[in-house]
Amino acid sequence: GAQVRDSGGGNQGGGTGGGKKGPIRLAVVPKAVGFDFWEQVRIGAQCAAKKSKGDVSIQWDGVTAETDVNGQVNLLQNFITQGVDGLVYAATDAKVLNQVTKQALDQGLTVVNIDSGTDPQPKKVPVVATDNVAAAERATQLMAKKLGKQGGKVAFIPFQPGTATNDTRAKGFKNVMKKNPQLKLVAEQSSQSDYNTALRVTNDILTAHPDLNAIYAANEPGVLGAAEAVRQAGKAGKITIVGWDTAPDEIKGVKQGVITALVAQNPFRMGYDGVNLAVKGLRGGGNLKNVDTGAALITKDNVNNKEIKALLKPSCDNPPTKTPKG
Amino acid sequence: MSDTTATTGGRAREALRERFSDIVSQLAAAGALIVVFIVLSFASPVFLTADNLFNIGSQTAVTAVIAVGMTMVIITAGIDLSVGSVSALAGVLGVMLITGAGLPVPLAILGGILVGAGAGLVNGLLVSMAGLNPFIATLGMLTVARGLVYIFTNAQAVFGAPDSFRLLGQGVIGPIPIPIIIILVVAVAGYIVLSRTRLGRYAYAMGSNLEAARLSGIPIRRYLTSVYVISGALAGLGGMIAMSRVNSGQPNFGIGLELDVIAAAVIGGASLFGGQGTVLGTLIGAFLIALIRNGAVLLDINTFYQQVIIGVVIWLAVIWDQYRRRRLAAASE
C-alpha cells in the first residue's frame, strides 16, 4: 500500500543534539542568492565559522528566487541526505519548511532559522531574526510624523507579494496606515525586486499623482527606484521616502536628504549568530534561545554614528554583534 | 540485376541508419547522462545512496511529467511557454478544491488536471482556430494564468490540505516513491500515444509538413488542439505533484519552469521546427539537468558557478549530440 515516505533514514553521521566532537559541517541556506542582504548573511556566517574553535566548515547554497519554495525544499533535502551536521536557513515559506525542519530534526541534525522561522516553530529550533512587522511599524510611524496632522498621499512599493519578507513588511506598514486615517494610500505597485522596474512604476506613479507626499518601499530596489524617480522628477526632499535595506546608494540618499529613513537589519549578525548557535547546539547541546538581531532606523541625524557605521560596514575583526536602535 | 539488389541492400541499410539517427540523439544525451552519473558517483560518497537517488527521482517528477507533454507540442512545431504558470494555477486551484470545497483528494487532483487541460484548451484554440503563433498564444497564457493564480490566492499560499494529499508527491509504494512511478506511467503512456496512435502520428505529420497533413485530409484543428490540451493536463498533474510535495498551494510555483522543460525536450533530441522528438529522449534530458543540479549541491559548488556549469554542460551535451549525428550521417555513405 502507499504511505507517506518517513524521511527515509540512511543519513551519514548526522549531529547528535550535543556532544559532537571533531569537524562540523553546516549548510547555510538563504531565501535566495544574488542579493546584497544575503551576501552580508554569508559573510557573517563564514566569519563565525572561521572564528569558532574546532573545525567548522559551512556550505552556502540557495535558490535564485525567494519565490521558489519547492526549490528550497529540494535543496535542504539534498543537504540532509548529504549528511551535514546542521542546517542554518531562512524559511521561504513558514508552514512548508516546517516539514523540512522536522525531517532534519528526526535525523538528528541541529537546525537554526535565520531571518524567517517556520510555523509552528519547534522549541529546539531557535530563530535569529529581526521583528519585521515591528520595524516596519517604526518606519511608517516616522513617515506619519513627517507628514504631520494634515497627512497626505502615500505610495507603497512592495517587491514580491506572497513572500514572508514582503508580507511582514507590508503588514507593519498597513497597521500604521490604518491607525492614521490622514494618510491616504493612492498607489501600490510592485518593483519585482528590480531597480529599473521600481524606477518605472515610481515614475508613472509620480505622473499620476503629482501631489504625492510619501513613498514606503519594502526593499533595496524599491527604495533606490523611488529615490531615483523622485530625483528625476526634481522633487528630492519634497517627498518623504522611507524604506528598507542599506545599499551604499541608499545611504547616500539618506545623506543627501532624498531618503528620510531606512530600516537597517543586521544580516551579518544573522549569519554570525546563526552559525554560532548551531555550533553551540552541536558541541554543547542544551536548548538554544531565540535572538532578536534588532533593527536600526537610519536617518540623516544618526547615519554617521560609529555603531551605525559598524553595522553598515561589517567586518570580521569587530563584528556588529549587537544592533543600535537608531 | 545483382547490383540492383546490392543497391536495395544499401538502401535497407540506409533505412536502418536513418531510424538509428533518430534515436542516436537520445543515445548521445544518454551518454552525457551516464558520464555525469559516473563522475558524480566518484566525486561524492552520498550520490549513490538510495535516498539521494530517490530524491533526484522525486524532484525530477514535475519537470519530467510536464516535459512529456511539451515534447508532443514541440513535435507539432509548436511550443508551450505557459506550463509553469498553468501548473501553479492548476495546483493551487486543486489544493483549494480540497481545503475550500472539501473535495476528496483524488477528485481534487483530477480537478487540478482538468484546470490544466482547460488552460491547454484555450492555448490550443488560440493556435488552431485563431491561428496565433504558439509562442504568442502560450506567452499570453503564461502571464494570464499567473495573474489569475495571484488573484485567486491574493498571492498567499494555500494551506490546510490533509496529510493524505502528501501521498502524490511524497508517498511510496513499497520502496519506490510515487512520483517516480508517476514518471514511468506518464512516460509509457506518452510513448504509446506518440508511436502507436493516430494522434501521435498526426503530431509528427503536422510538425513535419502542415500543408501535407492538411492535404492528406487530417483534421488539423482537432488534433492540434488536443496536443495543447494534453500539455496543459500534464502541466496540471505536474502542478499537483509539486503542491503535494509541499502539501500546500504555492501561487509562486513554477516561475521559469518552462525553460527547464523545453531544455529537457531539446536536449533529448526534439526539434523546435517540428517532426522530431521522443519521450525517452526528453526523460533523459530532464534527468541530465536534474543530475547536474543535484551534483552541484553535493559537491558544494558555489551557486553562481553552478549556473555557469549547468549552461556549459547543456552546451556540451548537445554539441556531443550534433557531433554524433554528423559522424553517423558521414558513416551512412
Next chain:
Amino acid sequence: MSDTTATTGGRAREALRERFSDIVSQLAAAGALIVVFIVLSFASPVFLTADNLFNIGSQTAVTAVIAVGMTMVIITAGIDLSVGSVSALAGVLGVMLITGAGLPVPLAILGGILVGAGAGLVNGLLVSMAGLNPFIATLGMLTVARGLVYIFTNAQAVFGAPDSFRLLGQGVIGPIPIPIIIILVVAVAGYIVLSRTRLGRYAYAMGSNLEAARLSGIPIRRYLTSVYVISGALAGLGGMIAMSRVNSGQPNFGIGLELDVIAAAVIGGASLFGGQGTVLGTLIGAFLIALIRNGAVLLDINTFYQQVIIGVVIWLAVIWDQYRRRRLAAASE
C-alpha cells in the same frame, strides 16, 4: 480577351496588396497601439502629458533597442534567449569599467557593448559552427552570463558611477530624452541593414531557406554569426542604458526580459520560422507592451490584474493581426 486583361489587372492589384500584406501585420499591431493609446488618453488625464509620453519612450528604450537585434535573429529562424542576462553582464561590466578601471564614460559604454557583442559571438559560433539549435545555444548563455555577472559582482550592485553616466539613460537633447534618440538611431540603422544591405538580405534568405542560401554561395557561418553578434551588442547597449537609468550596475537586471523582447518582435509580425520580420513592426510591438504597462500603473490597476490584462491584450493584438491578414488574402481573390 477583356476578362483576361481584367484578370491580369486583378493580379497587378493583388501584387500591390501582397507588398502591402508585408506591412499589414505591422499596421494591425499599430492599430492595436492606436486603440490602446486612445483608450488611455480618455482613461487618464495625465497620460497625454509630454512628461508621461517621454517617460514611456525612455522606459521602452531598453526593450526596443534589444528587440531590433532580436528581430534580425528571428528573421534567420533563430532566437536569442540570452539577451536578458547578457544585458545585465554587459551593463554591470560596463559600470565596473568606470568605477573599477576608471575608464571615461563613453569608452566604458563602448566596453559594455563589446562585452555584449562577445557573448553574441559565442552564441553565433555555437549556432553556426557547432551547429547548436539557437534555442539551446542561447538558453545556455542565459544561465552562463547570469552566473558570470553574479561571480564578478558577488551579487552586489555596483555603485559609484559619476553623474555623467546618467546622460545615456536620463539625459535630454533639447526637450527629447536621449534614450528616445537612441531608439530612433538604432531603429533607422536596423531598418537600413535589413532592407538595404547584404547582411539583411542574407538574413532573410537564410531564414527562408538555409540550404538554398548556402548553394547560392552565401557564407552562412559568417553571416549567421554576425547576426548574433549584433543581437549581443544591442543587448549590451540596452544593458548600458538600463544601468545608466539607475546609475549603477544591477546584477539582477533583465531577468525574463527576453520574453518581452521576443513578444515585441512577434507582435510586430516576425515569424519564428524565419524569413519574416521588420524593425518598424517590432518597435510597434515594443511600444504596445510599454503602453499597456504604463497605463496599468497610471490607473493603479492591481499588479495581478495587470498580468491578466497584458496577456489578453497581446492575444487580441495578434488575433486582430491574423484577422486582417485573412481579410486581405480573401480580398486578393
Next chain:
Amino acid sequence: MLAVDDVDLDIMPGEVHVMAGENGAGKSTLMKLLSQVERPSRGEVEISGERVEFHGPGHAQHLGVAMVYQEFALAPHLSVAENLYLGREPGRGGFVNRRAEREDARGLLERVGLQVSPDRLVRGLTVAEQQRVEIAKALAIDAKVLILDEPTATLAEREIEGLFGVIRDLTSHGIAVLYISHRLDEIFHIGDRVTVMRDGKVVDTLPVSELNEDKLVRLMVGREVENLYPKPEIEIGDVLLRVSGISRGEKLKDCSFEVRAGEILGFAGLVGAGRTELARAVFGADRKDSGTVELEGKKLKIKKPSDAIDAGLGYLTEDRKGDGLALQLGVDQNITLANLPARFGFINLGEERRTARRRKEELNIRTPSVRRKVQVLSGGNQQKVIVARWLETRAKVLFFDEPARGIDVGAKAEMFGLIGELAKEGNGMVLISSYLPELLNMCDRILVMHEGEVAGVIERKEFSEERIIALATGAKEAA
C-alpha cells in the same frame, strides 16, 4: 485574383484526360479546386451525377478524388509507409496497426516499381523517389478520379513506362485519370482527350486523335514554336573545366570528365546513378573524398559552394522547393540571390529591380510584379526564377540539373535557346536530364553514369538511345 476563370470540364470514366497549358495557365489551381484543397468562389463539382459540397481534401478523398500534387505533399520526417497512409491509417480505436501498414505499403511500392524500404524516411529519398511515393500515396485511395499533376517531371523513361502501365490498369477499371504534363510525346502516348488552358480559361477540349504536336503547341502558347531544341552551331573551343578522379563514399567512384568552351555536355543515367551527386561534389555542395577540379587550366580549391561560384561555376539544383527557392522572398530577391548587386555591403535596389525585370521579360516569367513572393508563382514559373538566378552569376560553367522540369514547351524552347546562347558565348554547359530527347538534341557529348561511375562518354555523331540505355543499365556489350 482569378487563377481559374469560368472553367467547364467533364471527365469520362476510364479516360485519360490530359490538361495542357503554359506555366501559370491555371492547371494546378483547377485541380486543387476539384480535390477541394481550395474553395471555388463560384461553380460546382459533380461526381457521377451528384453535386459535391466543399468540405476540404479529406472529403474529396472520401468521394474518390485522389491527387498527386505538383509540389510534393509529403511529411519528410515520416517513413514512406507512414506517408502512404497518412490520414487513412489502418487500425481502430485511434491506434495504428503498423504491421498491416508496412505490409500494404510494400504492395503499393511494388505497383509503382519503387525499391525502397517502407521504413525509409522520406527526407532521405531523392526527388525522383519522392515523386513515386506521391503516386503510390494516391493509389492507396481507391479513387474514381485520379489527378496527376506533372507526375513524370522527375521520372526517367523506364519509370515513366511503369507509371503508364499503372495508369492503363486503372483506366481499364473505369477510373478516370486527369493528367497534367508538359511533355508532348506523353500527351499523345497516354491521353484520350486533351483540354488546353490559357490564362485561367479553357481554350479547347479535343480528342487526341484530332491533334498533332504543332496544333497542340499553338493552342497552348497561342503562337508557333518552330524548334523545341534550338541548338546553335558552335565550334568547340579548348578545355574549360577538367574534373578528375572525384570519389565520394559509395555514391561516386573515381569520376572524371571535361567540359570545353562552347560545349554542352549531357549527364545521362538512371535515377540514383549519381548525376546529381557528381554535380554537387564538383560544385562543393557536398564534401568529396578525392578528386580535383581545374578551370581554364588552374586548379580550384572548392570547399563550399561560394568557392565554386567565385571561381565561375554554377549549379541549378534539381529540387526546386527543397534547396532552390527562398519562398518568402520576392521574385527579384530570388533572382539576385547568388549575385547581389552591392557595393560595400549595400544593395543597389534599383539595379536589382532592373535585373529582375529584364530576366522576367527574357524568360517570360508569369508574375504581375517582380516583387511578388515566389511562393505563389506556378511551378514552372518558379523554375524559371531559379534559372534566372544562375544566369545572373554569369558563370563560365553552368550545371543544369533537370532544368526543364515542369516548364511548358514555350518556356522550354526559350530556356534551351538560352543554354545554346550561353554556350555560344564560349561558356561550358552541363545538362543533367532524365529525358533523353533533351540530351540527344541539345548536347555535343553525353556522359552516361551508372551506379556512381562514369560508364562512358558518347560523341554527338554516335548518339543513340540504345547506346545510352545500355551504358546506363551497365549492360556489358556497350563498353
